[in-house]
Amino acid sequence: MGISEMRRTGEGIDERSNFIMYHKGEVAGHRGVGFLVKLNLKSQITGFEGISDRIAAIHIHLPNHSKNWTVIQVYSPTEQATRTDIDNFYNNLTEITEKYSENNLVIMGDFNAQVGARAPGEEQIIGKYGSGKRSENGKKLVTFLLENNLTILNSVFRKKPKSKWTWLSPDGKTRNEIDYILTNKVKEFSDTGIIQNLNFNTNHRMVRSCLCESGTKKPRPKAIQMNKTQISNEIWNPITAPEDLMTVATSDIDLKEKYNKIENKLKEQTRTDITKSQQTYLSEETIKLIEDRKNLITKKDKKENQKEISNLSKQIREKIRKDRIIKRNKTLENYISKTGGTKKALKELREQGKEWITKLKDKNRPTISRNKIQNIATDYYRSIYKEQNPNQTKTQLPAKQQNIYNINKIEDIPEILESEVEKSIKSQKMEKAPGPDKITNELIRGFQVNGQNRT
Known part of the structure; x- marks a missing residue:
């Protein structure tokens, strides 16, 4: 999704929980363009390019398309702008288009x-x-459009x-119709239309184009669907939960099956914790x-409701600011107490x-x-950690230590002891980001039976 009048200064790319945001701006509170891209398209993005606070581009490779797509987001000067500003805008746009x-x-x-309507x-x-x-x-x-052989998609579909x-x-x-989508591949699109009743205080309506499906559509990977109602109704009891896990751990079932059951139980609790952490901080009044x-935006007589919509938007902004302050204070109090x-x-x-x-x-470009x-970053860090000068003399160990080293080298590596596992788990720091399995250190360390830690 492209955004005009983003009003964020500087150039940056931020990866959030479910989207990637790019912005390019020069003057605080004025102009600016950017993109919001779904996180599942991360691997297909080949680059972002900021030309000015009126023009930016994203380069992306889409499945079933042999060529890369370049999507350019613009915010043109108005009719009241100087001729110089308008000419500079179209010169920059022509340059990146070519x-x-x-x-x-x-x-x-x-x-x-x-x-307007087309002429001969x-x-x-x-x-x-x-x-x-x-x-x-x-x-x-x-x-x-004539110079670059582009077509306005808004005018193609009835x-x-x-x-x-x-x-x-x-x-x-x-x-008026002043927002457009242009392309050099008209046949790649199946529709272009307006998204109405967007719940946002703006005097513009969003324009959306739909790409045609090319080739065989690959099915989405099936995600494990959890029964949210069941999970939310379950009460995580720190006393009974470890007993259930210890029952599984001391059972005679296959080791792999035992591990999978314990892992699934921990993941269930992790998903519940994530759901709780993702709950909105907005108050009921703000919602x-x-x-x-x-409801006002969806009404037919939107003209008469425009002032009320503007007043509501001001109230919403104020309420959101207050809700953020409350969230901030609660978070600070929580961590100070912990x-x-x-x-x-x-x-x-x-x-x-x-x-x-x-x-x-x-290479200076x-x-x-x-x-x-x-690749540049990888080469840079490789050069930092590369081997020292091969002519540098190595430190020689005394003869006795060399013999001990050689003996230990021959001996078999001992098995991992239970005490070593317990020590390793107890040494894990709390409130750290979990690994790929999403199991936190608090879950691993937090089980207690009869007041004793169980690993």
């Missing part, structure tokens, strides 16, 4: 232009369902007039306000995901390719 013209191209966003000679760039008048910015956009406009004036009287705004400090609380409250490197120099960035 650079990736061999790829499957999509250019989308707020063009602040009315293209424009059959290749505007579909037969274009309508309305053409503005000055619209003329500039049409020239850009829609009702009420499902075509994308912008509503502040007074609610004027409706009710959001629901009220949603650990006596605020370091872990502040780390949790930052609410930042994993940050990506946006670009690196490759900047690169945005994820593979190249990974």
Whole structure:
């Protein structure tokens, strides 16, 4: 999903729990563009590229498509902008379009232009369902389309007039189509339309295009579906739970089956803990306000409700700020009572995901390719940890120590003792991120039977 007027300064890539966010901005509170990408597409992203606070691109490889896709998000100057600003915008847009013209191209966003119905000679760039008048910015956009052989998808698919406009004036009287999706691969798309009644206070409506399915569709990997109702109703008793696990551990069943049962039980508890941690911090009053705004947006007489929607949005913003302050105070109190400090609380409250490197120099030239960035970083760390000078003399051990070393080398490695396992488990630090199995150290260390730790 591309975003115009993102209003975030600087350039950055943040990986969150279920999405990846890219943003490019230069002036605080003004302009800015970016993308939100689902986390399951992470491995298919080849790079992000920021041109200015009005133009950014994502390069991605989609399954069943031989060529990479380059998606460019734009935020064009308005009709009231200077001619210099408009010319600079289209010069930058033309430059990046020509650079990736061999790829499957999509250019989308707020063009602040009315293209209107097509004229003779424009059959290749505007579909037969274009309508309305053409503005000055619209003329500039049409020239850009002709020069780069691009088509406006909004005009290709038939829609009702009420499902075509994308912008509503502040007074609610004027409706125009100024947001578009352009491409050089029209046949790759099956539909383009408006997403109505989006529960967000904006005078724009989201435009969405659907790609055709190519080739055989691969089924999604089947995830283990947990019975949420059953899990939520279960009470995790720190006394009875370890006894159940100890019963399994001391039983005569196969070792592999025994391990799987214990692991599954721990994973059940981990999923329950994750579900609890993901609960929203918004208060019931805030949620009710959001629901009220949603009901107003879905009403037919939206013009009359516009002021009320704006007032509700202001109240929602204020309530969310207050809810964040309450969450912050509760988190600080919780960690102070548990650990006596605020370091872990502040780390949790930052609410930042994993940050990506946006670009690196490759032979004195900047690169945005994820593979190249990974290779450059790998080579850099290899050079740091590479072997020392081979001519450097090695430290010689005394003769007695050499004999002991040789004897130990011949002896068989002893089996792992139970005491060693217990010591290892007890040495694990609490409140650390779990491994791939999602089993936390608290679950492993926390089982007690008759006041004694069981490992």
